[in-house]
Amino acid sequence: MELKRIAARFLDNLPKGIEFASIRIHQDDSQYLKIRRDNLESPKLSSSLGYMVTVIENGAFGYGASPDVSAKGIAGAISKARELAQACRGKYVFDFSSYPKTHPRGEFYSPVTIPWESTPLSSKIDLLKTLSSNLKIHSSIVDWETYLWRDKSTRLYVTNGGGEVFQIADRIMPAISVTAANESEAETRTWQGLASVQQKGLEYLTEIDFWGRGTTVAEEAIALLQAPVTPNGRRDLILGPDQMILQIHESIGHPLELDRILGDERNYAGTSFVSLDMIGNYQYGSPLLNITFDPTMPYQAASSTFDDDGTPTSKEYIIKDGILKRPLGGTISQLRAGEIPGVACSRADSWRRPPIDRMANLNLEAGTTSLSDMIAKVEKGILMKTNRSWSIDDSRRKFQFGCEWGQLIENGELKHLVKKPSYRGISSDFWRNLGAVGDQSTFQVMGTPYCGKGEPNQGIFVGHASPACLFHDIEVFGG
């Protein structure tokens, strides 16, 4: 196997006596098929093979990444990593001598039932074309597209002390998008989309009835175009899981990344309103709020058995009964912060980038309230679904989010459709206003392929799962 041969070349070319060294080899393969306005755009296939070598010597750390898998190329990457590390000895934020040099062994495979390759490319394209042909149901529909994205990441992590971790993450993302427009306005309705990401095979498309959804999406786009704009004012707010994942991501996930709290991200992604002294005692939300870091969730986008520093993963409560228990910090960040508890979340988006603190799967645990009971509790409110717009400040306090779909709630009943539903608030106030958490029937497993942070920048897959949730007294307005 190619990855093992590359790892063997790495071990053969490693200078004797080196304190710690590892290689992380990635074979990343993707296929992207898109039908826009009933026409196939050139299918895009991609295959990326490369590696990152990491060395730790005399308290210094360096890396070298390259697609040159020859013995000479690997030796060059090792030399470059050592050269940069040694040139900067004694100048690091952290003395890497204290980094635990572990040599883990294990493996992980996505639970795929029907592999992507079991169906020819042309058959998948035919199905997408049929789906697309059901989208232009009215003259007001001006743009429509449907696509399938498959991303398979095979990675092998090997250390100079016998560590060897092999993991395959096989992901699929189906999507439909329809835009309806009149002379002055346009409304886009999407279904699934990038948030649909799961570690599954083609069976996922049948499970979600992907091929049968087109007409509904088109009808909803037309309905949105004809709907009134969301009225301004304070209301109770029920968020569907496909908006909850964004709310969790931006106002819980990012502020709890330990590298942000330690200041690494202040020049780019930002800082955090959370400080180290809040861990273990801060009331992050109402007692109904339970957030877990859960890489064990079957099928979820970032499930794995080890992170990219070779730390074994496990499910941990980040927020329990509303209280902040631990941040999202990998081994290095935990040591830098003074041995506070963390999680195995040191992840890299590719062979080109070093691991940093990441969310992986960050989920809101289901509660006990059905959606109908939740709606019945609301006197004046709104139900919002499907993210459309997102913005939050660099400390992760002041947010403003917009959704595609809104339905007013009056006296415990769901009323008419409204367009451009948006809301804004302050993270801490918002989560403390959590008034009900949906039961398992409202729970959905989702994620995103584009969580961006880091210098150099990285965009990575993360998973989020959530039930529908009710929040009291929120500022709502029409985009």
Place this chain on the structure above:
Amino acid sequence: MRAYFETITKKIHATLMAKEYLSLYVSGEDSDFCRFNHNKIRQIGNVKQNYVTLHLTSEQKAIEATLTLSMDGADDFARMQSLIKSMRHELTLLPIDPHLIVKEGIYSQEKVHHGNMPSTEDMTATIMQLGEGRDLVGILAKGSMYCGFSDSLGQFNWSETSNFNFDYSLYSHKDKAVKDIYAGFDWDAKTLEKKISQNKIQLELLKITTIKLPPKTYRVFLSPRSVAEILSILSWGGFSARAIHGHQSPLHKLFNAEQKLNPLVSIEENIDHGLAAPFNPHGFIKPRSLSLIEKGAPAHYLVSPRSAKEFGEEGTGAHNDEMPESLDMAGGDLEHHDILKNLDSGIYISNLNYLNFSDRLSGKVTGLTRFATFFVENGQLKAPIDVLRFDDSMFAALGENLLALTREREFIFSEMTYFERSRQSAHVPGALIKELTFTL
């Protein structure tokens, strides 16, 4: 790399069959990255990467595949040959693509600009010396970047540069910081020293007790970096033919003559002045400059070859995403030393953050102030402010509410490094705006 790419592509083109057209686009870099926090090193390393994208066309059908180059000639040739074989098979099963356009002429060209830089070790040592006693955080990226194109008609294009981008912030306390970038081709430690000295003066101002302003409408001055942030979000489909025709462009109403911007606003896509290659990944040549907005009125938008065929319009050699890469906004007549006097009372905004559309088709954008942002009273900086969120129409901010643009403009290299180091840039002035609506 240029010689390697030229040699291997010639061999590949020789394997094509009748009626086939093949183009190859390579993009790569050899970069050192050094990440800083608290004026110490967080991570340092080197990244070499080369990706080649093969675009095979035959009988109005096309398929595209990208793979990494290992730089072993025999290995890369074998992998590309095998890939073409499977692409050829798939191609026979694909439907006709009516919007596929194949380049016909041959337009070979080269653009090479190498800078002068000391070693990464020396550059990081200089940075840490200048940052001594300060809370410096950021990243140094340096090295070479290149892209090239070759097709079976015999066209060959190459663009290569070696440059650096030191993107940093100096923190005062909490979220209060001065943000700056030192980027270019030729490293000069004295230039960086001068920049950091000026940053330190601004840092002193940040020590004044922060004030919380209530959200309402304020007169504002947007620094060139803030203007660049606004242009960046408007570039998400703003100048895209596909987005304009699909009613998904924030500038849809401008290009459909329903809205106008202020006559002070003139924007070009100026490939000559940036880092961007003068050709797109399909070998189409971009105009050296293209007027996008002329004195507040629409001029041209960016048309990829595919959109040209789909909408029956003249192409502009744009990439498939139809996003500008080298925005060049004309300056005005506001002198740097008159900014505070003309702002009088309002907010001086050095940086904006996390912009997004609150209503795309209305050109309504929301975002936040960041880093060194000050309340100004009677032409004097009074105090830094807490983060404020704005939410307003850019047709208003850059339309009737635009009072002046600065004469002096700033050349901003994009610091983005997703996937690879960005080749985007912007050359923009600062803007004085009569009122901007803040909501939180």
